[in-house]
Amino acid sequence: MIIHLKANVTEGQRKRLTRKLALLGAAIYYSPGTGDRLLAAIGEPSRMAQADPGKLPGVERVVEIATPYKLANREFRPENATLRVGPLSFGGKKIPVIAGPCSVENRTDLLALARIVRKAGATLLRGGAFKPRTSPYSFQGLGEEGLAILAEARDETGLLIVTEVMDTRDVDLVCRYADVLQVGARNIQNFNLLKEVGKAGKPVLLKRGMMTKVTEYLMSAEYILSNGNYDVILCERGIRGFDPATRNTLDLTAIPLIHHLSHLPIIADPSHGTGHWRWVSPMARAAVAAGADGLMLEVHEQPDEAFSDGDQSLLPERFRSLMKELKPIASTIGRQI
Numbered sequence: 324m325i326i327h328l329k330a331n332v333t334e335g336q337r338k339r340l341t342r343k344l345a346l347l348g349a350a351i352y353y354s355p356g357t358g359d360r361l362l363a364a365i366g367e368p369s370r371m372a373q374a375d376p377g378k379l380p381g382v383e384r385v386v387e388i389a390t391p392y393k394l395a396n397r398e399f400r401p402e403n404a405t406l407r408v409g410p411l412s413f414g415g416k417k418i419p420v421i422a423g424p425c426s427v428e429n430r431t432d433l434l435a436l437a438r439i440v441r442k443a444g445a446t447l448l449r450g451g452a453f454k455p456r457t458s459p460y461s462f463q464g465l466g467e468e469g470l471a472i473l474a475e476a477r478d479e480t481g482l483l484i485v486t487e488v489m490d491t492r493d494v495d496l497v498c499r500y501a502d503v504l505q506v507g508a509r510n511i512q513n514f515n516l517l518k519e520v521g522k523a524g525k526p527v528l529l530k531r532g533m534m535t536k537v538t539e540y541l542m543s544a545e546y547i548l549s550n551g552n553y554d555v556i557l558c559e560r561g562i563r564g565f566d567p568a569t570r571n572t573l574d575l576t577a578i579p580l581i582h583h584l585s586h587l588p589i590i591a592d593p594s595h596g597t598g599h600w601r602w603v604s605p606m607a608r609a610a611v612a613a614g615a616d617g618l619m620l621e622v623h624e625q626p627d628e629a630f631s632d633g634d635q636s637l638l639p640e641r642f643r644s645l646m647k648e649l650k651p652i653a654s655t656i657g658r659q660i
């Protein structure tokens with residue numbers, strides 16, 4: 324349940340309420356930015372009903388949350404979460420663009436590409452050092468060497484780093500280099516990993532799984548939030564459809580839908596969402612028009628030679644034009660790129 328406290332609630336009243344809820348086994352979470360006047364009490368429903376907090380002094384009203392996700396529900400945080408990553412924010416007026424190769428392949432190419440995407444207007448650099456590949460014989464990523472290359476690119480360009488962590492054992496390592504931890508589509512229900520990144524103290528970019536329903540998606544976010552990390556960015560990256568004409572079906576409806584259900588920012592990844600560079604720019608434009616709070620785009624100087632996802636990687640020139648095309652679309656809906 325969500326409990327709204329009165330503006331004039333006293334410390335004594337607040338303590339009495341939280342003691343009572345805690346005795347009944349509730350975990351208590353405060354909604355950020357509400358001066359601790361909006362809190363969620365999460366516990367076994369019948370015991371929560373016993374607490375009957377609506378009758379306690381200092382309580383303005385109680386809202387029952389029908390969805391299984393509580394902290395990800397907009398009721399817990401009526402205003403959109405504006406999530407800060409260094410000087411940037413997700414969920415505000417400005418729409419950050421995360422660009423870079425699918426995998427970090429080598430130092431020279433990564434640094435060159437970082438300069439290119441930065442010049443074109445990206446503010447975050449992506450690149451996998453730990454790659455979740457369908458085949459064990461495919462390139463698996465450079466591991467820590469790749470992370471160090473990303474960190475060097477950040478030092479040189481100022482771009483913030485988004486990179487995937489696949490394993491609970493690597494969370495500390497990736498945290499030492501990354502600004503945002505990416506949890507990939509294949510790990511959407513790796514609950515141990517979700518708990519671990521929930522404790523990591525870094526923003527998490529949580530990609531939707533290829534077969535994840537919206538409720539399941541928000542439940543995965545809930546794992547991170549309930550472990551103390553409210554800095555979660557969602558990412559629609561396409562779900563598996565029936566038609567092999569595209570790699571995935573980019574579910575743009577998920578953007579307004581999740582904005583309605585949740586306070587969490589949601590970005591779009593039309594590269595994985597479509598699987599082919601030809602469809603990336605139109606879907607990136609459509610995602611911005613649909614209200615995406617950011618974009619993730621794969622870019623490569625020689626897509627034919629890419630170690631992974633070359634087909635869906637934009638050439639620098641296309642990326643530059645796309646960045647220009649996005650500006651008027653963003654401004655039409657009162658945002659900025």
Ligand code: PEP
Pocket residue numbers: 425451455506507508509530560595
């Ligand atoms: C990626 O970002 O390169 C990636 C593997 O994404 P996803 O988890 O969405 O497939």
Ligand code: MN
Pocket residue numbers: 425426595621631632
């Ligand atoms: Mn990729």
